Amino acid sequence: MTEIKDSNIQIIQGGICAVEGVKAAGIRKGKYGLALILSENSYVAGTFTSNQITAAPVDYSKKIIKDGKISLIVANSGNANCFTGKVGINDNNEMVSLSSELLNIPKDKIATASTGVIGRKMPMELISSLIRKSSQKLENSKEASKDAAKAIMTTDTVFKEFAVQVTLKNNNVVKIGGICKGIGMIAPNMATLLCFIATDGKIKSEALQDSLKIAVEDSFNMLSVDGDESTNDTVLFIANGKSENEIVDSNGKVDENFQEGLNYLCKNLAKKIAYDGEGATKFLEVDVFGAKTKEDAKNVSKSIVNSSLIKTAIFGEDPNWGRIVMAIGNSKADIDPKNLSIAISSGDEVVDFVKKGNILAYDETSYLKEAEDIMKNREIKIIIDLNQGSVSATAYGCDFSYDYVKINAEYTT
């Protein structure tokens, strides 16, 4: 997870506060938490859950970012403020009003996000007190980024942040930093995905939105913990231009290195979420090659990463490749069993089960030991070649353990 993509992208410390002009703060109290991210007069882009039922802050932030600029993000954990009707809308507005007053920021420059239990009243007395305290702690520091990342955690076991320094095509340098929480895209009720990213590059909302959409498609949208999608998923990307370095050229094209840096950052945050998947004991990456279309490649990789039977086999360290065949067949992709190749890998070791339709693992004994050894690793890669075209995709996930059941059976409030 710490490989350096290429010489144009360098991993740096500091999370979202690695970016000049960004201040953060975070406080936790019991199962509740509150984070503030301040970056004055920043262009903003966002992607949100596709669940038909959305939380009050999702509806609110979608509207707010249409203006193109914000200065503050207020995010709470512990309560999703979803399916809470007018009361929830008022509570969300109160979060905005109070922050506006305390930090002297216009209300329409404040976005909100929430994560937690659905269908419960927000504990506004506590939330307000956390906003007051956080507003006095805002600073640009490594600690502040960590505090904010910790404040938005729910069932997460570790806080999640990542930052890169990107050398643009014209050799100028910009930074991108982010924090996120969640134990699935795709796992509501105290496990929503929230992600806040900032850059000091100069880039306006429209280009920022395009750039974010590309990065999210191959990262957070390729992530699965349990196949359920939250009512609260929110990714916000802000650009304050403090570096004075332009990201978009005179033809309106986003700098390639910037896009690569953002993709890399989002993939790394997504991987951190998969690593920390609810009850996860193993990280699963599914690489699909040789698809006719991008959609096919994504369908196959997601079908595998979502399969309960594959996820339990990974947990049991059982190289049961028949289940991979089943999951490939269940995808809507254009496939031909006669062309299919299936392998598993970890580190440098690879075991081929099927190569262009020929079953190498037909006789149990020949592969079982080697494959079982690979399954013992913490990071497992399933590699599929459809041999139908030249498009590829990667999905990220984790295994399905006793603890997943425990966490979700014994947990509401």
Add this chain to the structure above:
Amino acid sequence: MTEIKDSNIQIIQGGICAVEGVKAAGIRKGKYGLALILSENSYVAGTFTSNQITAAPVDYSKKIIKDGKISLIVANSGNANCFTGKVGINDNNEMVSLSSELLNIPKDKIATASTGVIGRKMPMELISSLIRKSSQKLENSKEASKDAAKAIMTTDTVFKEFAVQVTLKNNNVVKIGGICKGIGMIAPNMATLLCFIATDGKIKSEALQDSLKIAVEDSFNMLSVDGDESTNDTVLFIANGKSENEIVDSNGKVDENFQEGLNYLCKNLAKKIAYDGEGATKFLEVDVFGAKTKEDAKNVSKSIVNSSLIKTAIFGEDPNWGRIVMAIGNSKADIDPKNLSIAISSGDEVVDFVKKGNILAYDETSYLKEAEDIMKNREIKIIIDLNQGSVSATAYGCDFSYDYVKINAEYTT
């Protein structure tokens, strides 16, 4: 599960052998089993998995039933004969040849089905020996139906059979009986759905196929254990006409009572599968009312019955209705949160969480005790009213327990 639908449908004993002219046999040896179902010169209909990768017996039986008539079904458990290439096709043909020889039945009147591990060679010596022994045990008896039902079990914990006697509109009487196995529609690798149904009514293949399709749509197709669909799912329905009673009138219309009886039988077999879902401790029924279209009603009920987060909450006896909101929102159905009603029920007890968008369970204390009491039951019903139209649907499933993980993590061969 034993209520009598109405006076035209009476539950009877004997499983598939409740039907005159049907002989069955079954033998188990370790993790392998073999069942024969003999009903000479019977019209046949079938529905099969929609997985793109299909087992050798699925491909074979699809072709065989096109002729319209069969006399014998040969089914094995322990090996799926899937992704086994030419060897698998030969092994399937050998099952047919041997049965043909032993029972003096033309090869093209024999259908096959397999369930078990994918991508392994069939143990043909054992299978052949089981076919030989079974062929000498064929008889029309309660015991024979049970033996066949037991022989096709894999991770099933109980054998599954059901039979009804139907009084047709013209007061004639026919019987329908069936056996099935599986712990999900929708759960491959030793958990495929296989179902064999017979009737002594007079009905030809085309009408039989239409009738079966209707019954399967609202039963097996509304069943979910883990959302994965097998490569081997097979439902075969045979009609031998022994009763001499016509099911189809002169206008080509299938007798309504017959259709109702078949629907009832398929629903009861589907419920038995849900009850016996891998690791299941609770049976879950999701009734959705007030949808605009049948598709909407099905989408919402399936989205709920498939949700890992709801299934773990049911296991944990946690009335976490926020997760139901999430699952409804995740369906593609036409919904309006303001019109939504959500309740849970068991037996005569009902607790409303949300009524036409008004949250009755907003304040935890008011509903928690009652709802928690309901959750303690073995059979849980989730009742949704979308209040958008007048169409309804019901889905069947079970909870998600530690044992589901255990069964699927520790099990291949």
